[in-house]
Amino acid sequence: MTAAILKPKHQRLVLVCVALVALIGAALLAVYALRGQASYFYIPSEMATRPPEQGKGVRLGGMVEKGSLKTMPDGVTIHFTVTDGKAEVPVRFTGITPDLFVEGSGVVADGRMEGTTFVADTLLAKHDEKYVPREMKDMVSTRSRQAVAKTR
Amino acid sequence: MIAELGLAVLWMAAALAVLQLVTGGLALRPEGRALAGLVRPVAVMQGVLVLAAFAALVTLFVTTDLSVKLVVDNSHSAKPLIFKIAGTWGNHEGSMLMWVTIMAVAGAFVAVIERRLDEPTLMATLAGQAFISLGFYAFLLFASNPFARLAQPADEGQGLNPLLQDVGLAFHPPTLYVGYVGLSIAFSFAIGALVTRNVGPAFARAMRPWVLGAWIFLTLGITAGSYWAYYTLGWGGWWFWDPVENASLMPWLAATALLHSVSVLSSRDALRAWTVMLGVIAFSMSMVGTFLVRSGILTSVHAFAVDPRRGAFILALLAIDIGGALALFTLRAGTVTEGKRFAFVSREGALVFNNVMLSGILGIVLIGTLYPLVTEAYGVKVSVGAPYFNPASAMFAFPMFAVMAVGPLLRWRQDRLTGDRTRRVSWPVLVCAVIAVAVFAGVEIVASGIGLLPALGLALASGLFPAALLPLVGRNLRRTPLPVWGMVIAHAGIAVSLFGMSSESAFSVERLAAMAVGETREVGPWRVQLAGIMPVAGPNWTALEASVSTRYAGGMPALLSPRAETFSNPPGTRNESALETRWNGQLYVVLGEAAADGRWQMRFWWKPFAPLIWLGGVLVGLGGLLALAGRVLADLKRWVARDKIAWRRMRQGR
Numbered sequence: 034m035t036a037a038i039l040k041p042k043h044q045r046l047v048l049v050c051v052a053l054v055a056l057i058g059a060a061l062l063a064v065y066a067l068r069g070q071a072s073y074f075y076i077p078s079e080m081a082t083r084p085p086e087q088g089k090g091v092r093l094g095g096m097v098e099k100g101s102l103k104t105m106p107d108g109v110t111i112h113f114t115v116t117d118g119k120a121e122v123p124v125r126f127t128g129i130t131p132d133l134f135v136e137g138s139g140v141v142a143d144g145r146m147e148g149t150t151f152v153a154d155t156l157l158a159k160h161d162e163k164y165v166p167r168e169m170k171d172m173v174s175t176r177s178r179q180a181v182a183k184t185r
Numbered sequence: 186m187i188a189e190l191g192l193a194v195l196w197m198a199a200a201l202a203v204l205q206l207v208t209g210g211l212a213l214r215p216e217g218r219a220l221a222g223l224v225r226p227v228a229v230m231q232g233v234l235v236l237a238a239f240a241a242l243v244t245l246f247v248t249t250d251l252s253v254k255l256v257v258d259n260s261h262s263a264k265p266l267i268f269k270i271a272g273t274w275g276n277h278e279g280s281m282l283m284w285v286t287i288m289a290v291a292g293a294f295v296a297v298i299e300r301r302l303d304e305p306t307l308m309a310t311l312a313g314q315a316f317i318s319l320g321f322y323a324f325l326l327f328a329s330n331p332f333a334r335l336a337q338p339a340d341e342g343q344g345l346n347p348l349l350q351d352v353g354l355a356f357h358p359p360t361l362y363v364g365y366v367g368l369s370i371a372f373s374f375a376i377g378a379l380v381t382r383n384v385g386p387a388f389a390r391a392m393r394p395w396v397l398g399a400w401i402f403l404t405l406g407i408t409a410g411s412y413w414a415y416y417t418l419g420w421g422g423w424w425f426w427d428p429v430e431n432a433s434l435m436p437w438l439a440a441t442a443l444l445h446s447v448s449v450l451s452s453r454d455a456l457r458a459w460t461v462m463l464g465v466i467a468f469s470m471s472m473v474g475t476f477l478v479r480s481g482i483l484t485s486v487h488a489f490a491v492d493p494r495r496g497a498f499i500l501a502l503l504a505i506d507i508g509g510a511l512a513l514f515t516l517r518a519g520t521v522t523e524g525k526r527f528a529f530v531s532r533e534g535a536l537v538f539n540n541v542m543l544s545g546i547l548g549i550v551l552i553g554t555l556y557p558l559v560t561e562a563y564g565v566k567v568s569v570g571a572p573y574f575n576p577a578s579a580m581f582a583f584p585m586f587a588v589m590a591v592g593p594l595l596r597w598r599q600d601r602l603t604g605d606r607t608r609r610v611s612w613p614v615l616v617c618a619v620i621a622v623a624v625f626a627g628v629e630i631v632a633s634g635i636g637l638l639p640a641l642g643l644a645l646a647s648g649l650f651p652a653a654l655l656p657l658v659g660r661n662l663r664r665t666p667l668p669v670w671g672m673v674i675a676h677a678g679i680a681v682s683l684f685g686m687s688s689e690s691a692f693s694v695e696r697l698a699a700m701a702v703g704e705t706r707e708v709g710p711w712r713v714q715l716a717g718i719m720p721v722a723g724p725n726w727t728a729l730e731a732s733v734s735t736r737y738a739g740g741m742p743a744l745l746s747p748r749a750e751t752f753s754n755p756p757g758t759r760n761e762s763a764l765e766t767r768w769n770g771q772l773y774v775v776l777g778e779a780a781a782d783g784r785w786q787m788r789f790w791w792k793p794f795a796p797l798i799w800l801g802g803v804l805v806g807l808g809g810l811l812a813l814a815g816r817v818l819a820d821l822k823r824w825v826a827r828d829k830i831a832w833r834r835m836r837q838g839r
Contacts, residue, residue, distance in 0.1 A: 045527050048459075048537065055541040055581075059548035062577055068554050070573035074566035108780040128697055129419070129760070129777035129788050132763050143570075155420075157833020 072143065077120040085146055088129040092142040093122060093151050104135050115140065115151070188253050189471040190239030192332040195282075198234035198289060199322035201227050202315045205292075209312025212298055212379065221308060225296040228311050231318075232293025239286040242331055246273045252338035254330050255279065261754045263342035263725045269747050274346045277495075278331035280358065282739055284475070284781045285321045287366040292318065295370060299384070300824070302374075302390035303383065309449060310377030317369055317468075320502040326500045344754035347726070353413030359431055361406030367399025367434055371443060375464030376510060379517045384461055389451035392464070394816050404657040408802030419760035419775045421790045423798060426574045431554045432474025435547055441469035442543040445536045453597055455524035461542070465514060469507045470547070473497060477554070504702025528599040535592030542585035549577045579638055585684070587678060590617055590652035613655050621648025630690075634743075635691040635708050638656040642687030648741055649680035667815025675808025688770075688794035699784040709791035710738040711772055726750045728761075731776045731785065735765055747776040771795045 072090040085091045091117055101114035110127045113136075124142055134140060136158060142153035200354050205227045211217030243254050245267050249262045259276040260269060274283045290316040296726060301305060325331070374392045378384045410433065415423040424430060427556035443463040450460045553569045594610045602611045625644035628635065653676035656669060694709035705714045716732045728750040734741040745763040752758070765772040770793035777786030 045523060051314070052459075052541055055545050056548055059545040059581065060552065063370065063549050063552040063556075066573050066577045067553065067569065071560075071567040071569045072572075074568060079251065088582055090572070104780055108782070108784045109697045109777075129775060129786050131420075144570075147393060 074141075077082075077115055077117045077122045080122050080151075081120040081144075087147065088145050090143070090145055092141055092143055093124070093153075094123070094139070097136050097138055097140050099136045105136070115142065122150045122151050123149065124153055126156055131156055187241050188250065188332040188334060189551075191238045191245070192330065193649055194234050194241065195238040195322070195332075196715075198231050198238065199319065199326060200429065201234065202289075202318045203261040204805070205231060205321065206312050206317035209308045212308040213312075215293035217599060220531075221304065224308055224311050225449050228296035229293045231315075231523045232290045235286045235289040239282055239289030239320075242282055243273050245332075246279075249342060249605075251340070251342060252334050253336050254333045257335060257339040259345055261342040261573065261725070262755065264345065264350070265724050267352065267355055268345060268350045269467055269671035271350075274358050274362075275279070275345055275349045275354055278329045279766060280323075281321065281325055281329055282331050282480060284366060285318065285325055288314070288318050288321065288369055291366060291370055293372075295395070295693075299391065301387065301820070302377075303381075304385070305487075306377045306381045306383050306388065309380040312374045313376040313380075314369065317373065319589065322493075324498050326618060328495050338646075341754075344518075344725075344752070344815070346755065347750065347752040347757040347759045348417060350725075350752070350759075351413065351417050357406060357410045357413055359714045360402050360409060363431075364399050364401075364403030364406050365436060365474070366393075366439075367395065367402060368440060368468040368471050371399065371440075371464045372468035373509065375461045375690045377459060377512060379513050382520050382522050384450075384457045385453050386449060389447050389460065393447050394813060394820075395450055396440060396444050396467075397813045397816070398465075400437070400444050401813065403433070403437045403440055404670075404802060404809060405806040407437055408799050408806065410708060414800045415528050416762050416764060417759070419762050421596060421693075421773055421775075421787075421788070421792075423795070425465070426553075427553050428477050428568050431550050432477050435550055435554075436467055436470040438543050438547040438550070438620055438708065439463060439470050440550055441542045443467050444543065445539050449533050449536050450524070453525055453527065453533060455527060456537070456540075457524045458518050458521045461518075462514060463523065463540075465507070465790075466639065469503075469510070470551075472499075472503050472506060473551075493784055506643050510726045525598075527597070530593060530595065530602065531600050531788060532597045535588050535595055538588045539585055539592065539831055542581045545581035546578045546585075549581065550574065553577070561586060561605050575638060579641070580617060581639060583645060583705075586649055586679070589718065590614060590649050591678070593653075593656045593676065602837070609659075613658070614652060617648040617652040617655075620651065621645055624648070632691065639687040643691065646684035646687060650677055653677040667818070668812040670809040671810070671815060673813030674811060675805045678801045678806075679803025680801070680806055681797050681804055685794050685799075689798065691793050692756050692793045694791040695794075696789040698787050698789070699780050700787050702785045705788075706789070707791040708772070709793075711791055712738075712771075713734045713774070713789060715785065715787065716744070721748070723750070725754065726752045726759075729776065731774075731787070732765070733774055733787075735772060735774075737772075740767075745772070745774050747774045749776045749778070769793060 058156055072092050074094060075085065076094045077093070077095050080147065082095065089114045095115035098114040098116045098121065100121065101112075103112045104108075104110070105112065108126065109129075111130065112125055114121045115124050116122075123143075126142070142151065143155045143157070143159040144153035146152075208217075208220045208227065209222045210612040210732075224636045245256055246260055247266065249260055249269065250256050251262075251652075255276065255278050255409060259279070260272050263274065274280045291699040292311060295307075295314070296311060302310065309310045343392075350531055372390060374388070374395065378388045400638055410430070411423050414430075415421075422503045443460065443466075446463055449456045504664045511774070547810040556569055557567050591610070591614050594614065599604065600610070621644045624647040625640060628640045628643050653673055657665065660669075696706060696708045698704075698706050700706065700715045702715055702717055705712060713733055716734045718729055718731050721728050721730045730746050730748045733745045733747065734742055735745055743765050745765055747763040750759045750761055755814050762776070765774075770791060773786040773790040773792060777788060779785055
């Protein structure tokens, strides 16, 4: 008998077990993979106090410092400084900057530390006037309050 | 006036939903039988009223009524008409009204045309539908009123986010919403069946077309959304594992599993409790998606506005609906009797494997999406992206694809792969497996640098495509039922899409350049030249348009015009990419900014076979459509035959 048909109770039990094993397997796999693959979010002051490993994928969020944006001679590489008001991190990015990426805007950069420079693979700028990366909400509101205070 | 009318009509619809819930619930008891006749008309009327409210909001947007807050915040008089209409649902309140509209209209639809389901279960289903709707009515009326007026009419609206001013907005959200909300019907059916303890093949056959319909819309909505993101964001990617994308993927995964388990239940009367459970989970995933998007709890490019009160409201809705359904399931699951048995090697066995693997992927995506929330509770901020999702979901997806090649060939209940079945099942599948192995070896030899996942994907897709067509072998193609065609096309579509995804990630060539006018670059097999830059103007934007002459190795030259558009209301920019599609791939060109020395930033991608990704998605949707058409036509024939018999009997005076 290669394909024996099981008794009713056994069949339900087997199905439940298979489903449970698969789901628990998925959960374990997920937790294991997340430990290795999730990229941690840093703001510049954290970057200064507890720098991440060299070459490990992380995210850096902050404001693009005014006057720091420079384009290299190849025309597509830019250097700028990301700041949170307490510390600064120099960033290098090669590519077309996203819409709404200007000095003074909020930015989240995906990339890694190479030496003392953060090399970004992608830049996410504030997507529209209502969207602010949630990690930066507090930072942005303090900033805008400062800006409002200045213009008055 | 129209705004007040819309609000009043919305309140009336909510009142009717209460009536629908109460009468539907009472009709289940013997003493309330008389009320049963009321439920269907009330459901229809509720649908009509909400549709009127939605029409009122669209009218406000079309006429740009600047005394309505929502219009002022999201529209502008100088916007093209199509974006005025589409802008109705390009914001939080409007999209929630659309959600409720689709929900009520779907309920009305069920009330009008559902004849297969027995009366008590239908009453319970409509009551369940009213119950879920009520939560969303409350959310609309108390926490996000779309018809709110401003004390002082504004001079001009603030306009719509440039990224949303695209035909994609006119189609992608409505399609997706029909899919999400269509699953609410499956949810209500499941609840109805649990209440009346009537889970069986008849219930499954009644539920199947609704699940199929919702699933088709979800499939097409996700496909369209992916293509929209691909060409409008200018990032060259087509799937970002953004929380909101995941929020649409999770209901799709659950609905796909449900679709397959419903077919087991209707054909073989097995997997009863599991099917009901999936019905509950599928819509729960839609609601979790809404919660994630609308509450602003996860960072997403899709989030409209962050409002803690709304988040709390939706969380409460979620807890009541899902918690209630799961509690009902726990209470009643014991009374759902055991279904028919089947052997390990059988159609059912393969479908169970499919269901388990889909649930696995669902778990992977759900955990990955929620993980940032969990770590944040411990003060650590993380983001989870492709390095996690791709391999983790492939661990479940690839075995599923392998079984998908065999499953449709197997017999129900019990089958074997030896003896007389060798010629029909084992040999053809073996040939497909050999094709897959050969492709894998070929890919590793020719392009050894590519990753393991894309190589495996290419190999599996090449084996899966012929295997998907096998169920047609030896059949009279003219007499093959439509649902079989549907299954074959949908499975082939999965293979096509998988091939496109793998090829895109394995062989894409990217070039980034600062080019002066007249300069030439090589991008894979293409030669591209920046011929000129010219200012152009649209209805509500101005733009710089590059003309790029491109030439595929040995082919005819083609002119592409990517644009960098600037919008003034609201201020914003958008890089409109230009695409040149060939049979073997797509050239993708984006114009960036001008460098200080007068050169222009240009980005080029050559993506071999990338269009197959969306072609596959459309094929999957088409397969679903054929299956649905087949089922509905069969139903219609049966009704017509029954009516004819009844009419003859009447005429003969019997």
